[in-house]
Amino acid sequence: xxxxxxxxxxxVLVSAMTxxxxxxxxxxxxxxxxxxxxxxxxxxxxxxxxxxxxxxxLVADGNGVGTNYAxxxxxxxxxxxxxxxxxxPQEKFPHIALVKTYNTNxxxxxxxxxxxxxxxxxxxxxxxxxxxxxxxxxxxSAVAAGSVDSIAEILAKKGKAIGIISTARLTHxxxxxxxxxxxxxxxxxxTKLPEGCVGQKDIAVQLIEKMASGEVDFAMGxxxxxxxxxxxxxxxxxxxxxxxxxxxxxxxxxxxxxYAWDQASFDKLDTSGDKPVLALFESSHMKxxxxxxxxxxxxxxxxxxxxxxxxxxQGYFLHVEAGxxxxxxxxxxxxxxxxxxxxxxxxxxxxxxxxxxEDTLIIVTADHEHAIAFNGYCGRGTPITGLCMGIDTKGxxxxxxxxxxxxxxxxTVLGYLNGSGSVLKEDQNWTGTxxxxxxADAIDPDYIQQALIPKSSETHSGEDVAVYxxxxxxxxxxxxxxxxxxxxxxxxxxxx
Amino acid sequence: xxxxxxxxxxxxxxxxxxxxxxxxxxxxxxxxxxxxYNKDLTFSDYANVEVGKPVFISGYMAPPLKANANFFVLxxxxxxxxxxxxxxxxxxxxxxxxxxxxxxxxxxxNTRITTKGILQLGTQxxxxxxxxxxxxxxxxxxxxx
Numbered sequence: 336x337x338x339x340x341x342x343x344x345x346x347v348l349v350s351a352m353t354x355x356x357x358x359x360x361x362x363x364x365x366x367x368x369x370x371x372x373x374x375x376x377x378x379x380x381x382x383x384x385x386x387x388x389x390x391x392x393l394v395a396d397g398n399g400v401g402t403n404y405a406x407x408x409x410x411x412x413x414x415x416x417x418x419x420x421x422x423x424p425q426e427k428f429p430h431i432a433l434v435k436t437y438n439t440n441x442x443x444x445x446x447x448x449x450x451x452x453x454x455x456x457x458x459x460x461x462x463x464x465x466x467x468x469x470x471x472x473x474x475x476s477a478v479a480a481g482s483v484d485s486i487a488e489i490l491a492k493k494g495k496a497i498g499i500i501s502t503a504r505l506t507h508x509x510x511x512x513x514x515x516x517x518x519x520x521x522x523x524x525x526t527k528l529p530e531g532c533v534g535q536k537d538i539a540v541q542l543i544e545k546m547a548s549g550e551v552d553f554a555m556g557x558x559x560x561x562x563x564x565x566x567x568x569x570x571x572x573x574x575x576x577x578x579x580x581x582x583x584x585x586x587x588x589x590x591x592x593x594y595a596w597d598q599a600s601f602d603k604l605d606t607s608g609d610k611p612v613l614a615l616f617e618s619s620h621m622k623x624x625x626x627x628x629x630x631x632x633x634x635x636x637x638x639x640x641x642x643x644x645x646x647x648x649q650g651y652f653l654h655v656e657a658g659x660x661x662x663x664x665x666x667x668x669x670x671x672x673x674x675x676x677x678x679x680x681x682x683x684x685x686x687x688x689x690x691x692x693e694d695t696l697i698i699v700t701a702d703h704e705h706a707i708a709f710n711g712y713c714g715r716g717t718p719i720t721g722l723c724m725g726i727d728t729k730g731x732x733x734x735x736x737x738x739x740x741x742x743x744x745x746x747t748v749l750g751y752l753n754g755s756g757s758v759l760k761e762d763q764n765w766t767g768t769x770x771x772x773x774x775a776d777a778i779d780p781d782y783i784q785q786a787l788i789p790k791s792s793e794t795h796s797g798e799d800v801a802v803y804x805x806x807x808x809x810x811x812x813x814x815x816x817x818x819x820x821x822x823x824x825x826x827x828x829x830x831x
Numbered sequence: 832x833x834x835x836x837x838x839x840x841x842x843x844x845x846x847x848x849x850x851x852x853x854x855x856x857x858x859x860x861x862x863x864x865x866x867x868y869n870k871d872l873t874f875s876d877y878a879n880v881e882v883g884k885p886v887f888i889s890g891y892m893a894p895p896l897k898a899n900a901n902f903f904v905l906x907x908x909x910x911x912x913x914x915x916x917x918x919x920x921x922x923x924x925x926x927x928x929x930x931x932x933x934x935x936x937x938x939x940x941n942t943r944i945t946t947k948g949i950l951q952l953g954t955q956x957x958x959x960x961x962x963x964x965x966x967x968x969x970x971x972x973x974x975x976x
Contacts, residue, residue, distance in 0.1 A: 521918050552843045619921055628871045649908040755909035755941040762939045781863065781907050783941070791940075 337379030388650035397661030406676030417716035450512025456822035475532035496647035503556025503658025609645030620752020
């Protein structure tokens with residue numbers, strides 16, 4: 336097979352070159368030439384079948400194909416382009432697949448079930464962490480029998496350093512799916528455990544115990560309140576939630592962990608890898624990128640994580656989550672979904688810059704999509720969070736004249752099918768009309784996109800997401816795959 | 832918004848109030864909650880200048896904490912609660928407690944409203960509810976924006 340490939344490759348190259356040199360009318364067209372260049376780049380791709388020393392998986396929560404498309408245009412427009420032509424960092428990766436995200440009992444998945452699939456190799460029910468679908472959600476007694484091994488647990492036993500970074504609470508579903516086994520994602524501290532629950536510990540305790548045992552070396556995100564007793568105030572004068580008296584931050588410091596809670600203490604963290612790192616920047620989730628102050632960006636956290644974990648000669652596994660893309664879409668606020676999406680892209684770029692694709696498998700994906708949708712017909716360069724502007728038949732850029740719906744009012748490019756932006760209002764007996772809308776309204780950072788179905792929180796959708804990959808065995812991602820397959824590629828790449 | 836724009840907008844509001852005393856709140860040009868804060872959540876120049884004066888602020892009425900209340904919480908964006916993501920409502924940092932002249936008639940949490948009242952700054956705990964606020968409006972009236 337290899338010999339056959341070696342013989343065929345030059346022939347294919349020659350064939351492609353010959354085609355390019357034929358006298359084709361449009362061959363000087365810029366689009367034609369750009370596509371020819373892409374063709375040659377793809378022909379030249381070499382498959383990397385080395386063992387991956389390092390594995391990094393970056394997950395933007397709720398960043399399905401549609402949301403990713405919006406962030407691409409947003410970032411392109413921020414860079415002074417029309418936007419559509421922009422290429423996000425992971426879109427330069429050589430390998431991609433579509434991912435089916437459903438949970439075993441849910442067409443529309445949640446982040447606990449999807450996180451478990453990605454990190455443990457089996458799909459499970461919505462709302463559960465690190466257990467298979469034999470467990471009934473909330474049944475603590477079934478956790479021990481239903482627990483499954485995560486990629487972090489497996490690779491830690493093989494000597495790799497383990498890091499977890501999230502802009503959400505570290506006890507929230509996606510980061511917790513890396514290390515925790517819980518019958519319910521909401522068991523973030525002892526107050527959420529049901530009475531008489533002896534089959535598992537709360538999620539915050541599980542993280543600290545993993546750090547104490549050396550299975551987790553670097554944990555950075557939000558969620559201080561779940562690590563502190565209720566009578567203890569944190570660095571920002573907010574109270575803990577725990578009622579069992581456990582101060583898990585002090586416990587971590589007791590076994591030698593460095594602790595950071597703001598930008599200054601983050602900047603002082605020692606990256607030698609000699610001491611575990613625990614950083615908790617907010618009482619709850621970290622701030623949206625748009626509102627961020629006195630805490631590091633996701634890219635800064637990734638840089639700190641890679642520099643720290645790289646000291647381990649046997650390599651590392653690093654999970655990175657942009658947790659608040661999801662929250663912004665739940666709010667129906669596209670502006671923050673885009674700005675947190677852009678922060679995620681900066682983190683991906685940083686991960687690529689700091690690693691070598693020869694020995695590091697980088698996977699970029701999402702856990703699920705949202706009920707996001709895009710209107711037409713908008714001209715090129717229409718601001719992605721703004722009004723849909725007309726197509727200029729004489730040129731390229733949009734007409735700067737808003738398109739109007741049949742009600743005579745303009746509408747935005749981007750909307751959500753449901754959510755708090757619903758035009759149907761409870762105090763009007765669930766009737767309503769679309770409010771008048773200006774471009775200034777639409778591009779305001781606090782604008783809530785119009786929606787149809789009234790829901791306090793906009794929902795996920797079951798639509799496919801993409802998985803992009805580079806590095807060892809990245810070519811195993813192709814076609815349309817089940818989400819739990821991601822674990823199997825990571826494991827194969829790191830252990831083959 | 833820079834300081835010059837703030838001053839211009841303040842003047843515009845004052846001017847409109849003087850010229851059109853009977854005009855409905857819906858046609859005023861209100862400020863937004865974010866105009867009260869700097870990014871680090873310290874009070875803005877606008878807030879410090881306007882404290883003790885009548886101000887117009889737009890936002891959303893969070894679902895009232897109790898029936899027949901004479902106050903509500905104004906939020907910059909509708910108070911969304913994701914049942915999958917959270918077990919309880921998460922109050923944002925930038926909220927405004929609005930004490931009303933009359934018992935509150937609830938407006939849907941996702942309908943933009945404009946409020947007019949006297950601006951108060953400084954941490955205060957409500958004696959009846961225990962609700963802690965940093966910014967308040969008192970003697971307030973409100974309407975759909």
